[in-house]
Amino acid sequence: MTNRITLCLAGFGNAAQAFCRLLLQQQQYLYKMHQVKVDVTAIAGRSKGALFDPVGIDLSRALEEVAHHGMFSSNNPQLASLTTLGSIQRSHAQVLVELSTLSIENGQPAIQHIEEALCQGMHVITANKGPIAWDFRRLKELADQSGKWLLHETVVMDGAPVFNLVKETLPGCSVTSFKGILNSTTNFILEEMETGMAYEDAVREAQRRGFAEADPSLDVEGWDAAAKTSALLNVLMNGNVTPPEILREGIMKISMEDVKAAQKKNCKIKLLCEGWLENGQPRGRVLPSLVEKNDLFSTIDATSSILSVTTDLMGEICMVERHPEIEQTAYGIYSDLLTLIRKTSK
Amino acid sequence: MTNRITLCLAGFGNAAQAFCRLLLQQQQYLYKMHQVKVDVTAIAGRSKGALFDPVGIDLSRALEEVAHHGMFSSNNPQLASLTTLGSIQRSHAQVLVELSTLSIENGQPAIQHIEEALCQGMHVITANKGPIAWDFRRLKELADQSGKWLLHETVVMDGAPVFNLVKETLPGCSVTSFKGILNSTTNFILEEMETGMAYEDAVREAQRRGFAEADPSLDVEGWDAAAKTSALLNVLMNGNVTPPEILREGIMKISMEDVKAAQKKNCKIKLLCEGWLENGQPRGRVLPSLVEKNDLFSTIDATSSILSVTTDLMGEICMVERHPEIEQTAYGIYSDLLTLIRKTSK
Numbered sequence: 001m002t003n004r005i006t007l008c009l010a011g012f013g014n015a016a017q018a019f020c021r022l023l024l025q026q027q028q029y030l031y032k033m034h035q036v037k038v039d040v041t042a043i044a045g046r047s048k049g050a051l052f053d054p055v056g057i058d059l060s061r062a063l064e065e066v067a068h069h070g071m072f073s074s075n076n077p078q079l080a081s082l083t084t085l086g087s088i089q090r091s092h093a094q095v096l097v098e099l100s101t102l103s104i105e106n107g108q109p110a111i112q113h114i115e116e117a118l119c120q121g122m123h124v125i126t127a128n129k130g131p132i133a134w135d136f137r138r139l140k141e142l143a144d145q146s147g148k149w150l151l152h153e154t155v156v157m158d159g160a161p162v163f164n165l166v167k168e169t170l171p172g173c174s175v176t177s178f179k180g181i182l183n184s185t186t187n188f189i190l191e192e193m194e195t196g197m198a199y200e201d202a203v204r205e206a207q208r209r210g211f212a213e214a215d216p217s218l219d220v221e222g223w224d225a226a227a228k229t230s231a232l233l234n235v236l237m238n239g240n241v242t243p244p245e246i247l248r249e250g251i252m253k254i255s256m257e258d259v260k261a262a263q264k265k266n267c268k269i270k271l272l273c274e275g276w277l278e279n280g281q282p283r284g285r286v287l288p289s290l291v292e293k294n295d296l297f298s299t300i301d302a303t304s305s306i307l308s309v310t311t312d313l314m315g316e317i318c319m320v321e322r323h324p325e326i327e328q329t330a331y332g333i334y335s336d337l338l339t340l341i342r343k344t345s346k
Numbered sequence: 347m348t349n350r351i352t353l354c355l356a357g358f359g360n361a362a363q364a365f366c367r368l369l370l371q372q373q374q375y376l377y378k379m380h381q382v383k384v385d386v387t388a389i390a391g392r393s394k395g396a397l398f399d400p401v402g403i404d405l406s407r408a409l410e411e412v413a414h415h416g417m418f419s420s421n422n423p424q425l426a427s428l429t430t431l432g433s434i435q436r437s438h439a440q441v442l443v444e445l446s447t448l449s450i451e452n453g454q455p456a457i458q459h460i461e462e463a464l465c466q467g468m469h470v471i472t473a474n475k476g477p478i479a480w481d482f483r484r485l486k487e488l489a490d491q492s493g494k495w496l497l498h499e500t501v502v503m504d505g506a507p508v509f510n511l512v513k514e515t516l517p518g519c520s521v522t523s524f525k526g527i528l529n530s531t532t533n534f535i536l537e538e539m540e541t542g543m544a545y546e547d548a549v550r551e552a553q554r555r556g557f558a559e560a561d562p563s564l565d566v567e568g569w570d571a572a573a574k575t576s577a578l579l580n581v582l583m584n585g586n587v588t589p590p591e592i593l594r595e596g597i598m599k600i601s602m603e604d605v606k607a608a609q610k611k612n613c614k615i616k617l618l619c620e621g622w623l624e625n626g627q628p629r630g631r632v633l634p635s636l637v638e639k640n641d642l643f644s645t646i647d648a649t650s651s652i653l654s655v656t657t658d659l660m661g662e663i664c665m666v667e668r669h670p671e672i673e674q675t676a677y678g679i680y681s682d683l684l685t686l687i688r689k690t691s692k
Contacts, residue, residue: 022659026518029518033518159660160660160663161511161515161516161663164514164515165507165511165515168510168514168515169507169510169511169514169515169681170507170681171681171684171685171688172372172375172379172680172681172684173677293640294639294644294645294647295645296642296645296646296666296668298640298645299640299641299642299644299645300642301640308666308668313368313505313673313677313680314505314506314674314677314681315667315668315669315670315671315673315674316667316668316669317506317507317665317666317667317668318664318665318666318667318668319663319664319665319666320642320654320663320664320665320666321661321662321663321664322642322654322661322662322663322664323661323662324661325661327659327661328660328661331519331659331660334518334659335515335516335517335518335660338517338518339517342517
């Protein structure tokens, strides 16, 4: 790795934009602490167009154009007529940062982007959970064979370092089970219902506040939580599973009566993600579950999240992320970039 | 570092014994995964006597003798007439594992043990919080100058990786503040008082269960919590403070009326450890504080503990250790040993 690192961004949504703002803010730090200049040389957005410049894209301009017009300007001298795959192939960047929109059916097109990047000799940082939930083992092997890194800290709990917690700070431990609250939309909806709001109104409130998509089915049917459960099984417990293999029940059938019955038992209903070993095989489920009010899990409010990991040698360790914003997602990607710098400069 | 690592243990109390049991259990793993044979070549206990053998001490025998007689047997062929300092000087071990009894007044004799070990060219793993709370900066500089490692994960929250969380998994982040419940004895006593038990009875119950010492003053006066706060300030926030510089109030003055008044406000009283920056300088305090019942901190029960760290780039991350046993302390020391193996084999 030279003292210059070049990035190709696949996707330019909210997380990608926040990451670019953070990069601009951290340029001095990166140069001073790591003697590294980071340049984004390609950006391929689905709806915003593509930018390409081997010398380095003017990120301030790109951010401003998207903020004002929702897409890159036709006057932008770095505008390019490239698909995402074309950008990866043509960019000659050292690192693909995969930020494209998740397709929950099969993890595509992100998987294809990552395959192509590894094929081109690039390292990969993905904030897209699809590839890790659907195809981690194969992609990791591909990366290992190419001597490249596949980093994915942002995939579960934004920048909260749940994967690195196990990998870097619990040496010699095997994860035997985990339990988490990992989907903020359903957590918010269930919390609103506790205050007496009907399910439909709570969904609309989540949409109004920007927590839920126009089509909330990925969240309320538990697909997002299942994808995260699958990713955790694959990475932390050496699994080779996909989201449809996760036992899954969403929150659509939770009625006000259910919520009130839980309250009578001094409990709350939370959408729990769980992983465990069954005859040595990693298994997972996503299920609305009763949690006692004096339990740690019941205090996880709104967009906060928690992951509790049980290991053979160290017992139970929990990590809680409180009230994250998009900046925490940006940090997750940035922390992978710093990890890459540390790993490749040795 | 060769494929053999030799350890000198200063202290042979509960944590040291649990660590030796874990070492025996992990021998195969260490050899298979890291091609390393770990031998303890010296043990210096304060009341149990000393063992010394360059070939390696028979740990099973040592553990059995102490379990049955409270000290090493006079028949033990590895018995030696050595002080702790003498053991460190004579052992020629590669690593000192500092496990001696904490003196809260000044961090001695552990500081002297560590100085001597570094002077002898040894790496140091300390589970004793004294040196980190009292003299971290100087000892770290001493270690850096000698090109040796000074590791201390066990000092706060047993084996829960609070120091490595920041060091290894939050790259580029600066810690701006922290808040924790870090002393289990006081946490247990306050919890018993919530059930209506008088302070004195709660202290006796803690002693009966083995959470509190015969002289509980280190815990109930907040000294243990202050030492941990000082250690966190020194390591995570680049401080250079000592326990007496921590604003400190224990729980001796907490009355049943205080506990009931808190309950009326839907709160609990918890002994909080806090660190923050004041005009750029790290400051700390230990104070019984009101915590709302629906807050994460109020669910930290009995011997569980929590540390919440706020950083510039990643917001607030909390780590919770639930219901640790002595095995978790042993794991903390073992994880430092694995870190040492990883760092020195590169």
